[in-house]
Amino acid sequence: MVPDVHSDAAPLGRRDLRKQQTRAALTGAALRLCAERGFDQVTVDDISAAAGVSPRTFFNYFASKEDAVLGDHLVEVDAMRVRLASLLPAMPVLEAVRRAVLLVVAAMEADRDHWFLRMEVVHRSPQLLPRLVLSGAEAERVTTEVIAAHLGVDPLAHGYPALVVATTGAAFRVAATRWMEAGGRLSLGALVDEAFTDLAAGLPDRAV
Amino acid sequence: MVPDVHSDAAPLGRRDLRKQQTRAALTGAALRLCAERGFDQVTVDDISAAAGVSPRTFFNYFASKEDAVLGDHLVEVDAMRVRLASLLPAMPVLEAVRRAVLLVVAAMEADRDHWFLRMEVVHRSPQLLPRLVLSGAEAERVTTEVIAAHLGVDPLAHGYPALVVATTGAAFRVAATRWMEAGGRLSLGALVDEAFTDLAAGLPDRAV
DNA sequence: CGCGAACTTGCAGCGACTGCAAGTTCATTT
DNA sequence: AAATGAACTTGCAGTCGCTGCAAGTTCGCG
Secondary structure, three states, rough: OOOOOOOOOOOOHHHHHHHHHHHHHHHHHHHHHHHHHHHHOHHHHHHHHOOOOOHHHHHHHHOHHHHHOOOOOOOHHHHHHHHHHHHHOOHHHHHHHHHHHHHHHHHHOOHHHHHHHHHHHHOOOOOHHHHHHHHHHHEEEEHHHHHHHHHHOOOOOHHHHHHHHHHHHHHHHHHHHHHOOOOOOOOHHHHHHHHHHHHHHHOOOOOO | OOOOOOHHHOOHHHHHHHHHHHHHHHHHHHHHHHHHHHHHHHHHHHHHHHHHOOHHHHHHHHHOHHHHHHHHOOHHHHHHHHHHHHHHHHHOHHHHHHHHHHHHHHHHHHHHHHHHHHHHHHHHHHHHHHHHHHHHHHHHHHHHHHHHHHHOOOOOOOOOOHHHHHHHHEEEEHHHHHHHOOOOOOOOOHHHHHHHHHHOOOOOOOOO
């Protein structure tokens, strides 16, 4: 009964279910193997074998080996854009961005285990770091446009929107790094707040 | 006379000269071809053929095709570390970083032509963007340690040094992007100064 | 001049990745 | 329930990035 839930546009079928399973199996195997051996000591054949599919099928799910490890993370971009657009008229830009970022924070804290594995892998294979950073690049481009539209300026002519987005993105990355290095003993949200506070204060010259 | 100049440790010989030529020919060909056709429409064979060497030799000069296009840029890291360490005791952290960054600014404005070609290539093939950003990662790691040492704090326990470096790095990247988008009609140094000013003011909520 | 080191090159091979042409599985229609 | 068509998986063959190895060649230096 009640086969169609209202929560999400999820056309549940035997097929789509299996796709989700396969995808999860692939990322899980990729993450586990790469955390154990290191990224380049794991072949696509290894991953697909561990997930029980053919190597060719692996590339039907992910465009590259890196994608399987680092994930897409493009999902939250749209939600963030909507949230930001609704917040902007009511408060300063920096504050709106801070609150919008909390969406990503929540998603990461929910996916805690996978993120720690990712940290492990990236720590062992720093070559992956740029790709991980790029995950946010699309989000930053979108965010820049939203802010520019709100301010009514051309994002190319004025550097302010891009500057806000780039620096807050950097602050977020620092907080995330500290979170992972602390093994999650600290709250990601608190670390993000701390970074945004320093940023809003103009990075004043006080260390401790 | 004066065969050994004091400026650099440059053991000039027929051999080293040819190496420089070959290296320049490879980067030049890579940059030109990739700007014309796009990064993945150019093979290593194409580049090495255009430079007049064998494909195998290409990999004696560069570890990857990306390296040939984006370059190393690790040279200025050491100079920047020294400069920063000498500036830190005399002024606020943010100001010291701003002045140290001017070294990189000068290097980029001197290598203007190559940088515009790189912009062209990265614009056509955004996959290269993360690698370009990573170029600064090593510099950022070093800079973070210098600041942490100056402040006498553990860079892992306190987020401040990493935050300063990451955000200033982001600000610099925004300025560099605007510089390239403007086709060099604006001064890179002026754009960097503008970004640092906004940053020091705490990204206040004013657009124009 | 002759020796050793540095540089180039071809070859053989691994692994990431892709297009194509099956074969298989499932949802849907009648 | 059977038939139809779409979606998904898979093997195959091939390209390209990249590497180690073992020559061959060039150059610096005594």
